[in-house]
Amino acid sequence: MTKLDYNSFNLVEGIKEVNMAFAHDTELALSAAAALVNTEQSDGDQLADVPALDRFVAHWGWTGSRRGDNSELDGVRALRPRLRGLWHMDEDGVVAAVNAMLRETRALPQLVAHDEWSYHLHATPPDAPLADRMLVEAAMAVVDVVRSGELDRLRVCGAPGCDDVVVDLSKNHSRRYCSTSCSNRVNMAAFRARSAGA
Numbered sequence: 701m702t703k704l705d706y707n708s709f710n711l712v713e714g715i716k717e718v719n720m721a722f723a724h725d726t727e728l729a730l731s732a733a734a735a736l737v738n739t740e741q742s743d744g745d746q747l748a749d750v751p752a753l754d755r756f757v758a759h760w761g762w763t764g765s766r767r768g769d770n771s772e773l774d775g776v777r778a779l780r781p782r783l784r785g786l787w788h789m790d791e792d793g794v795v796a797a798v799n800a801m802l803r804e805t806r807a808l809p810q811l812v813a814h815d816e817w818s819y820h821l822h823a824t825p826p827d828a829p830l831a832d833r834m835l836v837e838a839a840m841a842v843v844d845v846v847r848s849g850e851l852d853r854l855r856v857c858g859a860p861g862c863d864d865v866v867v868d869l870s871k872n873h874s875r876r877y878c879s880t881s882c883s884n885r886v887n888m889a890a891f892r893a894r895s896a897g898a
């Protein structure tokens with residue numbers, strides 16, 4: 701067994717850091733896009749009104765200008781089926797969809813630092829409509845996913861009856877469920893099936 705000295709231990713720690721699935725802003729953008737898609741639930745819309753959108757925007761740290769009216773809300777809600785599609789397409793389909801999103805919003809990538817955030821990519825000006833900024837941020841993140849050959853990290857929750865989308869950011873591609881409540885439900889059903897068969 702190799703004895704690790706302090707320096708090689710640091711090297712191993714460093715590699716672990718590098719080994720995260722994507723850049724931090726990409727991971728945040730993917731998670732926000734999935735959360736946006738998942739606000740559309742069969743038993744109720746979690747973006748039902750402008751205050752709900754305000755909470756979503758605050759939770760995910762969106763900056764930039766807001767209209768705060770129903771047309772802005774409608775624009776954001778209309779993104780959801782479009783973004784959900786990215787979780788269901790093959791690679792060529794995703795590429796065509798993402799390229800269209802970037803073209804129609806005239807995305808122009810720029811490195812920016814603002815508020816507490818260090819340099820990251822924006823591809824829309826801060827006064828662009830909120831829905832455009834959300835769409836472009838999601839599209840830019842998916843560009844990273846495709847370039848990395850990691851499209852299989854975008855998957856649908858494996859729990860029966862749940863069609864929430866999942867971004868698997870785990871090191872070993874192991875995430876299958878949208879939430880602990882879904883994974884608990886599946887584990888409990890498996891446990892009951894085992895107990896019944898015993």
Ligand SMILES: [Zn+2]
Pocket residue numbers: 763814817820822
């Ligand atoms: Zn930013």
Ligand SMILES: [Zn+2]
Pocket residue numbers: 857858859862863864877878879882
């Ligand atoms: Zn689920």
